[in-house]
Amino acid sequence: MTGAGTIAALATARGEAALAIVRVSGPEAIALVAGRFTNARLADAPSHTAHVGWITDADRERLDQVVVTLFRAPASATGEDVVEISTHGGSAAPQLVLRAILDAGARLAEPGEFTQRAFLHGKLDLAQAEAxxxxxxxxxxxxxxxxxxxxxxxxxxxxxxxxxxxxxxxxxxxxxxxxxxxxxxxxxxxxxxxxxxxxxxxxxxxxxxARLGALVRDGVRVVIGGRPNAGKSTLLNALVEHDRAIVSDVPGTTRDRVEAEREIDGLLFRFVDTAGLRATEDAIEAEGVRRSHEAAESADVLLYVVDARTGPDAEEEAFLRDLAARRPALSVLRLANKSDLATDPPAGWRSLSAREALADPAHLDGLRQSLVDAVRRGESEPESGxxxxxxxxxxxxxxxxxxxxxxxxxxxxxxxxxxxxxxxxxxxxxxxxxxxxxxxxxxxxxxxxxxxxxx
Ligand SMILES: Nc1nc2c(ncn2[C@@H]2O[C@H](COP(=O)(O)OP(=O)(O)OP(=O)(O)O)[C@@H](O)[C@H]2O)c(=O)[nH]1
Ligand SMILES: [Mg+2]
Missing domain, CATH: 1.20.120.430 (tRNA modification GTPase MnmE domain 2)
Structure with a gap:
């Protein structure tokens, strides 16, 4: 992917916006842009200066009024001569300007090529480039x-x-x-x-x-598991504070995985609602159940939900024991839901009413804190940062x-x-x-x- 020459590309995302930036880097960057720019001062201008003018095509037709910022080598992001053209945003103007610069002799940059040049010219090391x-x-x-x-x-x-x-x-x-x-x-x-x-x-x-680092970077996968009708989808909706999953009193409502994200305490949590775990004759639901087992296997945290009135049955206890033996590092939070209906929640389970939490998200403050604690495990970012x-x-x-x-x-x-x-x-x-x-x-x-x- 490395190559010589002068490269150009659109540095900003496509879509409607006030401004966009076309970046040009390489030995001919200044001359190429100057050849398509109405402001004659650019060619000999000192480094770190900005210039207003029009970018034109080969026939001198004006394409867009822009601000050109000049950085001369080696005091630039890539270590080469760099020209940044601030165009008007949207999809047309930046493309017209980019095409004009490519027509003038620049080559379209490969992904990451600007950063690679910065690395090759010693502007940053590989760890910084990855960052x-x-x-x-x-x-x-x-x-x-x-x-x-x-x-x-x-x-x-x-x-x-x-x-x-x-x-x-x-x-x-x-x-x-x-x-x-x-x-x-x-x-x-x-x-x-x-x-x-x-x-x-x-x-x-x-x-x-590294453990915390990976979770910080990629987000935390929290799988919500439990029997049909335990209130898993209600809990998902309450956690992300919008109606993401369908809730009904018919057991087996959720058939496929439903995912929703939410930032808590700076960390990204990806909640996964699953089909309730039960033996079933229904082929589609059975596939859903298989997927929920699979989801539980890849979880960083498992929220296991039971109905507070019944508590976990023997099969569920066995499932959780087995999972803990196979994945000792997995954090499991045991939740006894529908506490509004129960008088005597099961011992060792955190009692919770997902339905009440829908009305008042503050009900979940404790659970949210437990999620953050499960991820951080008392480890904070080290002193060195x-x-x-x-x-x-x-x-x-x-x-x-x-x-x-x-x-x-x-x-x-x-x-x-x-x-x-x-x-x-x-x-x-x-x-x-x-x-x-x-x-x-x-x-x-x-x-x-x-x-x-x-x-
Ligand atoms: N009283 C009360 N009802 C609840 C609570 N949480 C959920 N429910 C009700 O329980 C029923 C099932 O809730 P869901 O969230 O669909 O349960 P689920 O675990 O996703 O069910 P499946 O998708 O079928 O596996 C719905 O009628 C909910 O309104 C709660 O805390 N208290
Ligand atoms: Mg559901």
Whole structure:
């Protein structure tokens, strides 16, 4: 996907809006735009200046009145000459302007190509570039905040601290290897052990944020399960505060999964209402029941609803026991619904009236807090502000930590320095891949391919 030349693309979303931006980057960016611009001052204008004028086609016909902002290399987002053309919004004007610039000789940018150029020119590292993609895709306040910290370079800074420790250790070990003929131990073993122990601790601290990080980034999948007629759909509607699912007193009303989203405490929750769990003769309902079992398997949190008047039956207790054994990390909140009708709710179940909550959402404050607690589990965003939200980063951090673990084992057992050096290099290599210091082209392609065109 990398290419030379001058690229252009629409940087803003299509659709009606006051303004849109066409971005142009590359060695010919200024000359190309100047050739289609009525304001003659542009060609020789200093960097970081804005110019009003008309973009014209090849026949000098005026297409749109725009503001052109100029950034000269290397002080631009991509490190190249960049021109940003603020056009009028809507679908026509930005396309006309873009076409004029393409006609003048620019090439349409590939998805992520602007950010890739910024990476290649050292304007940001790979972890920051990925964070930009996360920021664009962020659907909740918490995920946008975590991504913003990544863009800022906090992940990269945290990694740099660990890298320094490993480099210091590696340098001491390699020095010893260089002089191994002389049979001298230069490296002070306890000092090496202390450096590695600290690197291990810091890697562990970063990795421990990955569970919360993934939930912050992708949202929390909350499956609402229970018998037919327990009030699952009513609960869904109350939780998202609108009539998303059909509610009726006929058992078996919900046949397929119904999903609705809601942000609570900055986190995105994706609620999934399911068909009530029961043995059934009806083929469609049976498929619905199969899907609800499947949904429960992929849940981050399960809200299990029973009728407070009857409580769970033996089969339900067995289902929940079995699920807890298979998925010990799954949070299950047990809800006894229709408390307005029950005098004696079952012990160990949180009593609740979804119907009353429909009228007054404050009834669900406690449940909402429990959902947030189930996700955060007492973990807050770490002091450094760095949250590992990216699966690629998690895997590479795990590889680095494994390698550090092996290096510590070598050190403890007095193995030769060459094996130690090998593992230290493996750890450094894994960390280098996160920031893109060492990263094969195919990985780069996959990462920048996630962007939209114009970014
Ligand atoms: N009194 C009372 N009735 C409720 C409450 N919650 C739900 N109901 C009623 O119980 C019936 C079933 O509710 P639904 O929300 O459709 O139940 P469901 O679990 O989705 O049922 P299926 O989709 O058939 O599995 C409806 O008549 C609701 O109005 C509650 O808290 N109190
Ligand atoms: Mg239902």
């Amino acid at each position: 930009i993609a996360d920021l664009i895709h962020a659907r909740s306040t918490a995920s946008a905040r975590a991504a913003a910290r990544g863009v800022e370079g906090r992940t990269s800074d945290a990694l740099a601290v660990i890298k320094d420790k490993l480099l210091e250790t590696a340098a001491l070990v390699e020095l010893e290897l260089d002089f191994s003929d002389e049979d001298v131990e230069f490296a002070d073993r306890p000092q090496l052990a202390a450096l590695l122990a600290e690197a291990d601790r810091q890697l562990g601290a970063l990795l421990s944020t 760095v949250l590992i939200t990216n699966e690629r980063h998690r895997q590479l951090l795990t590889a680095a930590r494994d390698a550090v673990g092996r290096a510590r084992a070598h050190l403890a057992s007095g193995t030769g320095g060459d094996l130690l050096a090998l593992d230290l290099r493996a750890a450094l290599d894994a960390l280098g891949r996160i920031t893109g210091a060492v990263t094969p082209d195919d990985v780069l392609g996959a990462i920048f391919g996630r962007f939209c065109i114009g970014k």
